[in-house]
Amino acid sequence: MILLLSLALGTHEEPDGAELFARQWVEADPRSAGGDGLGPTYNDSSCTACHNQGGAGGAGPAAKNVRLTVRGGATVVLHRRHLAGIPEDERRMRPASLPIRMQPPVERNTPALFGMGLLDAIPESELLVAEALGSPGHPEISGRLARDPHGRVGRFGWKGQTPTLAAFVEQACSNELGLQTETTDQPGAPSLPDMDDPMLFALAGFVADLPAPVEVPTPGAERGREVFVELGCEGCHRASIGGVQGAYTDLMLHDMGFQLSDAASGYGLRAKAADTGASEAEWRTPPLWGLRDSAPWLHDGRATTIREVVLHHDGEAAPARRAWARAGEADQQALETFLMSLAAPGTPLPEPRLAETPVQTDGTLDPDGLDTLRLLASVR
Numbered sequence: 344m345i346l347l348l349s350l351a352l353g354t355h356e357e358p359d360g361a362e363l364f365a366r367q368w369v370e371a372d373p374r375s376a377g378g379d380g381l382g383p384t385y386n387d388s389s390c391t392a393c394h395n396q397g398g399a400g401g402a403g404p405a406a407k408n409v410r411l412t413v414r415g416g417a418t419v420v421l422h423r424r425h426l427a428g429i430p431e432d433e434r435r436m437r438p439a440s441l442p443i444r445m446q447p448p449v450e451r452n453t454p455a456l457f458g459m460g461l462l463d464a465i466p467e468s469e470l471l472v473a474e475a476l477g478s479p480g481h482p483e484i485s486g487r488l489a490r491d492p493h494g495r496v497g498r499f500g501w502k503g504q505t506p507t508l509a510a511f512v513e514q515a516c517s518n519e520l521g522l523q524t525e526t527t528d529q530p531g532a533p534s535l536p537d538m539d540d541p542m543l544f545a546l547a548g549f550v551a552d553l554p555a556p557v558e559v560p561t562p563g564a565e566r567g568r569e570v571f572v573e574l575g576c577e578g579c580h581r582a583s584i585g586g587v588q589g590a591y592t593d594l595m596l597h598d599m600g601f602q603l604s605d606a607a608s609g610y611g612l613r614a615k616a617a618d619t620g621a622s623e624a625e626w627r628t629p630p631l632w633g634l635r636d637s638a639p640w641l642h643d644g645r646a647t648t649i650r651e652v653v654l655h656h657d658g659e660a661a662p663a664r665r666a667w668a669r670a671g672e673a674d675q676q677a678l679e680t681f682l683m684s685l686a687a688p689g690t691p692l693p694e695p696r697l698a699e700t701p702v703q704t705d706g707t708l709d710p711d712g713l714d715t716l717r718l719l720a721s722v723r
């Protein structure tokens with residue numbers, strides 16, 4: 344029926360967001376809406392090249408980290424690749440050849456995009472209320488929402504630099520792949536748009552519809568969840584924000600101390616400057632859902648174990664770190680078990696155990712069992 348309808352309505356085809364997300368772009372790509380395809384400077388040739396752990400849209404390894412530096416107060420991307428014949432000054436690639444007034448490069452690790460649509464849909468008013476209420480019971484924690492230069496609340500990116508998912512997707516086309524859009528330049532020589540608005544809409548729709556991560560029932564995880572609360576982790580990594588369950592973030596900026604500091608912010612944005620973007624020490628609390636599949640962790644992927652992650656927590660999170668250090672080995676282990684039960688969606692669940700399995704003997708799902716498992720993906 345749908346097929347007949349679309350035949351009757353003509354040959355117009357909607358762009359396919361999944362295809363655009365996985366597409367390996369090339370120079371002068373015929374898929375381009377009218378531009379020059381990949382590049383001229385870029386970091387990789389597809390979204391999935393970086394976002395792939397635990398499925399399309401997942402996190403990425405440290406080898407795919409994006410390198411940034413601050414030039415004249417603004418954050419610029421140091422692209423890893425360029426097409427042949429690009430003049431040196433447009434490449435922005437080799438830190439050694441950069442002017443002295445640039446700071447040494449810093450890195451950003453690729454986060455997972457699962458469930459981002461849910462965070463995008465939280466009304467701004469709910470975040471403002473959460474900001475005003477603060478973290479009851481945690482006087483040491485003083486989160487605040489990031490603001491972009493137009494005063495809009497930022498909720499995406501390690502520095503909370505971008506207000507909406509659609510805006511981040513558009514910037515990613517330009518910054519990571521060198522795909523020009525109607526409103527964003529590509530790095531290097533300008534071209535006509537590679538991604539027209541219908542293509543961008545489809546790509547952003549695909550990202551927004553990526554299912555949320557799941558919690559895999561694991562023995563010991565429930566005790567770990569209690570430890571997580573007892574140590575004060577939940578003061579920032581909140582189980583519930585704006586009606587979204589299980590993301591473990593407050594989407595706010597927190598001062599994390601000197602060791603984690605760096606001056607780079609959103610690409611093209613000034614760090615701190617006149618707006619109220621993140622300061623050097625401030626980072627947006629990353630959602631912990633899907634954590635099992637998103638290593639390495641922290642903004643530059645410097646941590647490969649939970650122990651390292653926690654030991655890097657300083658500033659507003661120093662009391663939580665100290666509480667962790669005082670906790671016994673059993674509680675530290677339970678905490679880790681809980682964190683490792685937060686998995687990307689679509690990754691195979693371990694062999695179900697009888698008491699908790701939602702799969703009945705005839706292979707169908709038991710709705711009550713599903714509730715018990717809190718399969719967050721099914722909330723959508």
Ligand code: HEC
Pocket residue numbers: 364386387388389390391392393394407408409451452453454455456459498499500501502508511512515516519520546550608609
């Ligand atoms: C070279 C690796 C790389 C490629 C290619 C890449 N990304 Fe990313 N992505 C990153 C990194 C690194 C970040 C974190 C950037 C930051 O916050 O400064 C990120 C962040 C994001 C975010 C924000 C996530 C959050 O937690 O706030 C979205 C959305 C996103 N990317 C979408 C895309 C899309 C869509 C594409 C393809 C057009 C793409 N990315 C291509 C590395 C990559």
Ligand code: HEC
Pocket residue numbers: 484571574575576577578579580597599603626627628629630631634637639640641642643649652653656659660663664667678682
């Ligand atoms: C004051 C707020 C705050 C508290 C309290 C806090 N965190 Fe964090 N956490 C953050 C921020 C901000 C980051 C990101 C820092 C960075 O990347 O530089 C982070 C990062 C993490 C990460 C890495 C996530 C990723 O995707 O890379 C994990 C895991 C984590 N925290 C677990 C914990 C645990 C466990 C506790 C309790 C012992 C805790 N946090 C307490 C704010 C907090």
